[in-house]
Amino acid sequence: MKPFDYVRPATIEEAVQAGSMEGSAFLAGGTNLLDLMKGGVVEPQRIVDVTHLPDLSAIDATSDGGVRIGALVRNADLANDADFAGRFPAVAEALLSGASGQLRNAATVGGNLLQRTRCRYFYDVASACNKREPGSGCDAREGENDGLAVLGWSDRCIATHPSDFCVPLVAFDAVVEIAGPSRRREIALEEFHRLPGETPEKESVLEPGELIVAVRLHAESIAFCANQRYLKVRERTSYAFAVVSAAAGLIVEDGRITQARLALGSVAPKPWRARAGENLLAGQKPERAAFERAAEAALAEAKPSGDNAYKIDLARRLIVRAFERAAAGTPNPLPALPASPFAHSPEAAHV
Amino acid sequence: MTLSIHLTVNGAAQDVALDDPRVTLLDLLRERLHLTGTKKGCDRGQCGACTVLVDGRRVNSCLTLAASLEGAEVLTIEGVARGDELHPVQAAFIANDGFQCGYCTPGQIMSAIGLISEGRLDGDPERVREGMSGNLCRCGAYAGITNAVLEAEATMSETAKEAAE
Known part of the structure; x- marks a missing residue:
């Protein structure tokens, strides 16, 4: 690990000031940042430790009946908060399906949004990677790319955003609160991450020094709590990143869907809201044929970036299953194997 | 720059001087405090050999900067038995x-x-x-x-x- 200066600001203002200096990186849970630093993938000159900042670790009710989650709330604490998990069970399930018990105890809400891709060429400093070193090329294009993007990618970068947590968050219209050097602002999570285009090194809308202070979910999104699921296909049952994941939510009245929410994970450079699929479901009966049409629409723009055409089919099938499970009702308690498409399911033989 | 942190390890409060902010909790335990029960496996948060409790919660000590642990309570394998009575x-x-x-x-x-x-x-x-x-x-x-x-x-x-x- 390259040497760095360590600063521990006492206030958000001090943190933003220190974070604005060239070469600064914010440290929260550190579960991704320290790994990247040990591998020489990122080499900050200054670590701004925000873990001791006050007032960023609470889960609060907002005046409109929604939820405000402080940026330093740990993944495990959010997932296991009974009130929160009751209102947003797919978010809790996504959190519990990610990483390991140890990592969930350290990783934070803000850090999860800013975690970097797990594309192996990004991690291997001997490989060309436009994200790590702009203009150097992309060895993934002709490399082992079976896990990489099928939506939203560009010729410069085909990496995926690896988060589980962000998938139901973006499905349920989460908003990100940001503190910056000159002002506070907020932005929909759907607009927070950028597509790679010509500049894959720019992953979010954050400007230098800007710090995520909270994530908010609106009261209206709680209406999906009775019918929602997060499902995640992995190469092993636990402690693995998604190959494809899906968050699905429904509001059903008198046997008809009034509203649907759908987002996909690990298929694109950002958590992928699939509005085309949602729109087709309004007014439909919650049945397989409707879910299949929604899945078709959700993947209409998809194209392989390498040896990954299978991910498009997999995503379609996972969407259908996620909606079927959502229609059957949110499980309570959550299954022993969170987000597993296979666990305790009478109808599941294979994806 | 030397940083100083105050933390409790297996019930004993201590002040530790860190000459380098890169020191992880794992290296602090093993190399500075000579508590070698906590193991270094992958050193990248993948294997869990370095697991300890910080403020009662299990974490990977290899991915925790010691400098960030001001005021923390750390429990390692050396601290779980009561004398000769195993946990x-x-x-x-x-x-x-x-x-x-x-x-x-x-x-x-x-x-x-x-x-x-x-x-x-x-x-x-x-x-x-x-x-x-x-x-x-x-x-x-x-x-x-x-x-x-x-x-x-x-x-x-x-x-x-x-x-x-």
């Missing part, structure tokens, strides 16, 4: 053959102590396997580890019930 999780690992070479064992035991205290196992082996997935055992002692965690959970909840009565 129930330690005793259960022996009774159930929860190891072969033993290298991953301190991390397994600390992870199991953290997992049991999280309180959601309900005697379910599937929840144990899922909850322990951050601890690799290259000898493949997983069946024994699962049984050990289940037995320790039962013992500890029995003890807690008796204490409450």
Whole structure:
């Protein structure tokens, strides 16, 4: 690990000031940042430790009946908060399906949004990677790319955003609160991450020094709590990143869907809201044929970036299953194997 | 620049001077405080051999900067027994053959102590396997580890019930 200066600001203002200096990186849970630093993938000159900042670790009710989650709330604490998990069970399930018990105890809400891709060429400093070193090329294009993007990618970068947590968050219209050097602002999570285009090194809308202070979910999104699921296909049952994941939510009245929410994970450079699929479901009966049409629409723009055409089919099938499970009702308690498409399911033989 | 942090390790409060902010909790424990029970496996948060409790919660000490632990309480494998009396999780690992070479064992035991205290196992082996997935055992002692965690959970909840009565 390259040497760095360590600063521990006492206030958000001090943190933003220190974070604005060239070469600064914010440290929260550190579960991704320290790994990247040990591998020489990122080499900050200054670590701004925000873990001791006050007032960023609470889960609060907002005046409109929604939820405000402080940026330093740990993944495990959010997932296991009974009130929160009751209102947003797919978010809790996504959190519990990610990483390991140890990592969930350290990783934070803000850090999860800013975690970097797990594309192996990004991690291997001997490989060309436009994200790590702009203009150097992309060895993934002709490399082992079976896990990489099928939506939203560009010729410069085909990496995926690896988060589980962000998938139901973006499905349920989460908003990100940001503190910056000159002002506070907020932005929909759907607009927070950028597509790679010509500049894959720019992953979010954050400007230098800007710090995520909270994530908010609106009261209206709680209406999906009775019918929602997060499902995640992995190469092993636990402690693995998604190959494809899906968050699905429904509001059903008198046997008809009034509203649907759908987002996909690990298929694109950002958590992928699939509005085309949602729109087709309004007014439909919650049945397989409707879910299949929604899945078709959700993947209409998809194209392989390498040896990954299978991910498009997999995503379609996972969407259908996620909606079927959502229609059957949110499980309570959550299954022993969170987000597993296979666990305790009478109808599941294979994806 | 020398940083100084105040923290508690296995019940003993100490001030530690850090000449380099790169020191992880794992290296602090092993190299500076000579508590070598905590093991370095991958050093990248993948294997769980370095698991300790910080403020009662299991974490990977290899991915924790010591400098950020001002005021923290750390519990390592050296601090779990009471004199010669083993912690129930330690005793259960022996009774159930929860190891072969033993290298991953301190991390397994600390992870199991953290997992049991999280309180959601309900005697379910599937929840144990899922909850322990951050601890690799290259000898493949997983069946024994699962049984050990289940037995320790039962013992500890029995003890807690008796204490409450």
